[in-house]
Amino acid sequence: MKTPKLSAALLAAGAFAALPVFSQETESWKPAGTGMLRDDIVSSFYSLGTYWEFPVEVEESEQTPGRYRLVNAYVNAPKVGPDFPSDAVNYLVIDASDPEHCYVELGGTSYWIGEDEGGLQHMIVGSIADDYYNNKYSNWEKADEEGVCGTLSKGCITFPPRSLTVQTVNTEVYTPNQLDYDMGCQLVNGNSMFRLRLPGTPDTDIAISLEGMSSGGDGVVYDIAFSDDVEYVLAAVFPGEYNDRMSEQIADGMAETTHLDTSGSFVAPLAENGIYTVVAVPFADGESWTPSYLTREWNYSEHEWKNVGTAEYTESILSSNYLFDYNQIVIDEYTYSVPVQQNVESPWLIRLVDAYGPDCYPMATSTNYDSSKLHFMTFDFGDFSNVKLLKTDNLGINLNNGDFSIWSYASRVESDETFSQEIAENIFGGNIPTGRYDKSSLTATFDKNSFCLQTNLDPYLRWYEANRKGNARLVFPTDIGIIPNPAGIDGITISGDSAEEYYTVDGIRTDADRLTPGIYIVRKGTPSRKILVK
Secondary structure: OOOOOOOHHHHHHHOOOOOOOOOOOOOOEEEEEEEEEEOOOHHHHOOOOOOOEEEEEEEEEOOOOOEEEEEOOOOOOOOOOOOOOOOOOOEEEEEOOOOOOEEEOOEEEEEEEEEEOOEEEEEEEEEHHHHHHHHHHOOOHHHHHHOOOEEEEOOEEEOOOOOEEEEEEOOOOOOHHHOOOOOOOEEEOOOOOOEEEOOOOOOOOEEEEEEEEOOOOOEEEEEEEEOOOOOEEEEEEEEOOOOHHHHHHHHOOOOOOEEEOOOEEEEEEOOOOEEEEEEEEEEEOOEEOOOEEEEEEEOOOOOOEEEEEEEEEEEOOOOOEHHHHOOOOOOOOEEEEEEEEEEOOOOOEEEEEOOOOOOOOOOOOOOOEOOOOOOEEEEEOOOOOOEEEOOEOOOOEEOOOOEEEEEEHHHHHHHOOOOOHHHHHHHHOOOOOOEEEEOOOOEEEEOOOOEEEEEOOOOOOOOEEEOOOOOOEEEOOOOOOOOOOOOOOOOOOOOOOOOOEEEEOOOOEEOHHHOOOEEEEEEOOOOOEEEEEO
16 A cells, blocks of 8 residues: 555644644753654554654743653654755644643644645644643643643643544654644544653553463463563553543452563463453552553453464455445455354354454554454355354454445345345346355355445545455365355245245255255245255
């Protein structure tokens, strides 16, 4: 894919009210030292898979303690374009004089973020709270109601998701009169990771990663890493999504914890499959600091689903759909390996595990994929001549188009009350596109337009045709023992007075006068039965 260029038209797409200019002419500033700025603007725009953190020169207002000024805020950030002129000076003011009502005044960053017909684009950052307080209302009522203020806690200033803004100018040094305040802004900080760690604040971040099952098979291994600023860490595992009560239980001694004096492994007792959160509380300078946590789904028990290897998946849903035709989603087609699981009780049900996750899909990163839980694509191979993708409510990936849900029309016509057989046949001129499995080649192929796609940002939640090129397929490297549903060939409707129809155990329909010795499934209405032909 091409690197995006953030033109003024694109930035205006997020259309937000213009921000004010706060006069700094009467203020004087004193050096405060070097802080650390963590980015959730450039890295998100470019899907870089990481949140940059880099040193920044910080000054403090001599008139108002708690007002900080960043000098050339992004000059030390990794570059996505050419170097910024070394003689340009820009300031970005972050007001934390009220720790519960922090805001960013509109200012330059000394960073080229993109390019348009006017030339290179200088990234200008501000905040909604600044607009509300200094421009519109002169109080915090509206900002509090919408929850857009940043906070200062333990030496770190953070902001809620989508509470910061970006605009651009085509000049090296930003001055307030350069911007047309009727121009819209794009809301940023979508993952709430933008942060200023003030000078002198210890580095108490803890990196937590899930490594997998322990060698003995009785625990789940997490890697815990932290800096020398941290004296020790207390870690514990809890069922469910994170909440503040978890860290409170650790601090109060109410949770069973593991004490780590240095970075290393933390082994959580293996429990049943589900969502679990590991919480790690750092201690430095004799006190506890902001906890770190990691929420992940455990999927180690094979009582319901067993791991059966991988499949080669040709992705032709996000890369080939109705929105793609109108340049609203432009994504390349890829073929890649995906882990596969098979249902133990119903071996005709096959699911792909995190097919659009960072370990599989080339477009996925840690910043655009929800790794807190596993995301499955479940296929019904109960009828080899009618392979269906069951409804997948969220693929887990967000490519700036919202969350994607997908479905096959062959499954939708059976489960969606608003999408009848008659409607489907009218759309497709009779035959509903579907999938087929060839057991000899271990390959599932799918007709053109056999899938549909939905994004949660569509106010009407419409389903759009996908796999328009018909390239979607699954290829299994070995026979994993897929069998048709012996209770009947799903998706085939036969009236009670219909003639008998015959299917092989692979789900392939065959004529009654062409039966060769073997076992067949006979359908005439419901239920079906198996017969042996000698």
